Amino acid sequence: MTDTTVRRTSAGSPMGLLSVFGSTLFQLSGVFMLSPLMLVLLKEREVSTTVAGLFAATTWLGIFIVTPFASALTRRWGQRRTMWFASGAPLLAAIGFLTTDSLWLWFALELLAGVAGGLRWVLAEAFIAEFSPSDRLGRTIGIYATMVGATFIIGPTLLAWVGSEGPAALGLVIALLSLGLAWTTFIPVVPPHAESTNTHVGLRGLWQAVRSHPIIMLAGFIGGFFELGLASILPLYGLAMGLGAAAGALLISVSGLGSTLAAIPVGMVADRFTDKVRGRRTLMALCVAMALATACGLLLVARWHALAWPIVFVLGAAGSSLYTLSMTDIGAREQGIALVNSTAVLVLNYTLGGLVASAVSGALIDWSPNMGFPLVLITVAAIGLVALLRTRRAGRF
Missing domain, CATH: 1.20.1250.20 (MFS general substrate transporter like domains)
Incomplete structure (x- = not known):
């Protein structure tokens, strides 16, 4: 398709x-x-x-x-x-x-x-x-x-x-x-779309959007988890790993740099596929696989502190790429009120992912920064990768 x-x-x-x-x-x-x-x-x-x-x-x-x-x-x-x-x-x-x-x-x-x-x-x-x-x-x-x-x-x-x-x-x-x-x-008027008259709004509209794009909403959640959520707790992680206050704060900048640099290249690659829907799913799976492999590297940071910098860069890039691909997918599929509904659900899932990451990761850093914190990141990425691969293999786009 x-x-x-x-x-x-x-x-x-x-x-x-x-x-x-x-x-x-x-x-x-x-x-x-x-x-x-x-x-x-x-x-x-x-x-x-x-x-x-x-x-x-x-x-x-x-x-x-x-x-x-x-x-x-x-x-x-x-x-x-x-x-x-x-x-x-x-x-x-x-x-x-x-x-x-x-x-x-x-x-x-x-x-x-x-x-x-x-x-x-x-x-x-x-x-x-x-x-x-x-x-x-x-x-x-x-x-x-x-x-x-x-x-x-x-x-x-x-x-x-x-x-x-x-x-x-x-x-x-x-x-x-x-x-x-x-x-x-100066924003021009958007012509009304005929299908918008049959689209629900409010909570019914949001549920309709979730049912239409469940895997996209999962990708948005994971994107928020790795981009928005991790950025908020990286200074705590840096302190727990003995990097110092200044280095811990700089981890946010490195994560943000990865987020910023990834968005345009991944969007351009997504446009080059002939079957763009399948191509975006492939890129999403690759991004989550990259996040999974990189999260595994966190298990080694306690021994080699220098690994923290490339790891948070890649995790930020993976989160940003997932959000960019999710929004591109919605924009390619929807128009009018349905587009607003789907974008609203994506925003909610992205922010929810960020809030979950901040809340859970903070407690895990206190409990076990060397094992507990990396394992929750690995678990989230693994669940996302399995879901994306199963959806892609079944052709449910």
């Missing part, structure tokens, strides 16, 4: 892609500058670390609240209006942070920004799939993923440059978010 049987061939929309890329670049650069800035401002107000941590977690709470209902909101408001809200709400929140000192209002504004962030995550990737040429979908999604990774660097770098003292930092954040909102206004 090839993509042409499940998705119309499209020449793409260059203006649509440029608008989404521009909007996301400025928006996320502002968001990732704002997030550490708010933690600094909270500590300057001498709030406890617990309160600061709850404030940071409020963003994820907003994402989890809104993601199951992204398709329902999109059907009610339309894709462009929903994207306008997703771009305007963080700007409103930043202005609120600048003009009020009320802590409870800061929490409310952060929750609003998290809700908007969840909608942007789903809608931006759905827009990319809608506007990308069908024969270059993997490459386009890979480029987009790489650009998103770059904003993780751009935002904090700008904060370090301008400093956190005085109103200048929040002023720059507001300027970046305003530019992101301005770019959003």
Whole structure:
């Protein structure tokens, strides 16, 4: 089965892609500058670390609240209006942070920004799939993923440059978010798809998407486990293995480098297959096999510390590749509201994988960093590889 049987061939929309890329670049650069800035401002107000941590977690709470209902909101408001809200709400929140000192209002504004962030995550990737040429979908999604990774660097770098003292930092954040909102206004209207009228929204729509793409959702979970989840606990792993605080923190950078460098090449390779669906499954299986083999190498890190660096690089690359391939597969198969539903489920599974990895791995590092921690990574990768190989062999794509 090839993509042409499940998705119309499209020449793409260059203006649509440029608008989404521009909007996301400025928006996320502002968001990732704002997030550490708010933690600094909270500590300057001498709030406890617990309160600061709850404030940071409020963003994820907003994402989890809104993601199951992204398709329902999109059907009610339309894709462009929903994207306008997703771009305007963080700007409103930043202005609120600048003009009020009320802590409870800061929490409310952060929750609003998290809700908007969840909608942007789903809608931006759905827009990319809608506007990308069908024969270059993997490459386009890979480029987009790489650009998103770059904003993780751009935002904090700008904060370090301008400093956190005085109103200048929040002023720059507001300027970046305003530019992101301005770019959003150039996003073209997506023509309604006939099949969207028969597609469920809300929780029924999410379940429909899970049933349509179960193996893709598993791949998204594993991708989040190895990319998002491991990155959050790598400093703890580094300390447990005796690497030191600075080296442990640098493990995050190495993992992020692997994630960033892998997205474009794997997307380009996915586009070159004649049978693109089978080709993407093959690449997914290879990525999980690579993660499995590399996770086995963690058993040797206690003896050879230098192995930690290439291992976390490969694990980050494998996680990023799985997410890129999963989004490419969904974008090639779905359109309209069904595309939003499937993207929302992928986002939920990816973040769930990250949360599971963070929670389970932290406890295992405390218990047994040499054996327990590697074994859970090996188990997750092995389950994913078996599922992907069985699905591919049975031809259930």
